[in-house]
Amino acid sequence: MKVSKGDIFERVFIREEVHLQIEQEAGSKVKIHVINAPFSITVNQLGEGCQTEIYGLENLHGEENVTAETHVTHSVGGGTSNQLIKFVLADNARGRFIGDLKIAQDAQETEAHQTNRNLLLSETAEMRTQPQLEIYADDVKATHGASTGQLDESALFYMQQRGIDKQKARQLLVNAFMKDVINSISDERVREELLNTIDGVVE
Amino acid sequence: MKPLLEIKDLHASIGGKEILKGVNLVINEGEVHAIMGPNGAGKSTLSAVLTGNPAYEVTSGEVWLKGENLLEMAPEVRARAGVFLSFQYPVEIPGVSMTNFMRTAINEKRKYEGKEPLSAKEFLSLMREKKKLLELPDKLNNRSVNEGFSGGEKKKNEIFQMAMLEPCLAILDETDSGLDIDALRIVAEGVNRLKTPENASIVITHYQRLLDYIVPDFVHVLADGKIVKTGDKTLALELEEKGYEGF
Incomplete structure (x- = not known):
């Protein structure tokens, strides 16, 4: 799907599996929350000055096994992206976060943040985190952090x-x-x- | 006088290392006991063991609270039965508001006592009343427990919680550490105003300073895991002068 110039796409998905491929035009804004469902969200900022916010919250029990995937690409500069993905894992739950963040060579003055925090409530719960950052531009502000604790x-x-x-x-x-x-x-x-x-x- | 707390030959260790090596102590209703002693003597271990901190292991001995076996109670049951610890290092709990925390605590205690939970209105007016005692600002209600509080605010917040929960036995663990003189006075006045003929306090401190404000009936010296000397408040002055050498 395409979010046109200056438009806002904002959605909260609760217990609803999400597969989205989004192309953002200049000045558009995307804000997505996914609560308690697997998701795969791909966003490409194709125009200048885009904003992207992706939030995920997975509260997992029993034998639940959930993968959350984000692929955010800043093709053009002057945009921001912010991702906060949290997992709470009890019992034998399995969680996986795959987060690709790419800032292309031309995407100068980009600000991008990716945070993944996970809470393990049992000895047998398991979390796998695979962040991947590719930054080709030099004038950017980018942070990423992942932590799993009790x-x-x-x-x-x-x-x-x-x-x-x-x-x-x-x-x-x-x-x-x-x-x-x-x-x-x-x-x-x-x-x-x-x-x-x-x-x-x-x- | 009725015994509130009886500690008999209490031994406790952490990580296999014995810290308490036979503590005996009887505390009656209405009494204030100070426990002083050098660093590492076991003062904080005693408060941890009395409150059921899982990091410590009781290896032998008995503790009775109003005739009930304290050591068999879970930490939260000890608290509901009236044992309160003012922590030396109050814990910050981001994301849990003071209001939510305190309301949960109060209602757990009321349930244990067979009372109805407080309504939101009753609870808030109780908070307001008790907060005045410690000169705590109202804005603390919406803040997370101890998060971003100054050292003095944290200690005042401990005594505020004590005022809310009205324990029969309050253990003040190094409550004076990190307090300036004004905060110390407010904290001590709070403690003094909470004193009744039915409750008792244990004041753990390294220095005599706090005992100028909270006057103890008994002063005990804890050294190397045992109470080695007991006296009245003049013992604290003596210790201030001569130090703990010789113990």
Whole structure:
């Protein structure tokens, strides 16, 4: 699909598998959230001054196995891209993030960020992260970061010391981990609904 | 006087290394006990063991809280039963708001006591009331637990939580460390105003300074994992003068 000059394409996909190939024209904006579904999103910025935002949140349990894939190409300069992909993996869940970020030689003054954070809640859950950056332009600002960790034991104990049982404390920390992805949703109604869903687990 | 806490020949270790080597202590309702001692004597280990920190292993001994076996309780059950620790290093919990955290904690305790949970309105007015005690700004409600708080705010926040939860046994672990004199005064006044004939405190400190503000009934010296000397508040002054040499 094509996002025409100056247009905005903004969507939140919840539990809906996403396969998108997007070409952006100058000054267009793409903002996509995918919550709890596999996705593969390819974006090519073909015009100047494009904005691309991709957010993924995968909260996986049991034997679930989910791959999230992004391919972002800055063919032309002056654009920005921001990606935040988070996985929470419990039980025997498997997660995989493949993130290609390419900044072409002509794409000067590009700003591109890719972040992948993952939380493992069990010994048997597994996460594979494959970021790949290809930067051919020299005047760019690009960052990428990937980390996989466990819940903070000292925070868990702190909450238990205040009378909160361990299960509830874990849930509070997991919700806190997921919140920034949800908070970045523009549509207030959808955002509040999702925040209520995760907070509802705690009350 | 009724015994609130009885510690009998308590031994505890971390990573196989024995830190507490036979601690005996009885704390009655209404009493303030100071535990002083050199670094590494086991002061913080004692507070960790009493609150059930999983990093420490109790190898022998007994601890009774109001006649109940404290060591058999999960950490959260000890807290609901009224054991409160003011942490030496309060933990930052990004993304969990003070309000959500405190409301969950209060309602867990009320459930344990067989009481109905507080409504949002009741809870907020309780927060407002207790916050005044510590001169804490209202904006802390919406901030994440301890995140970006200054050292003084963190310690005030500990005592604020203590005021909210009204424990029967408060353990103040190095609450004076990192506090300037104004913050120290506010924190100490908060602690003093929470004192009742039914509750008790253990004040763990390296320095005598805090004890000018929170006056103890007993001062114990913990050295090499044991209480080696017990006295009244004058012992703290003596220690300040002579140091811990000889223990």
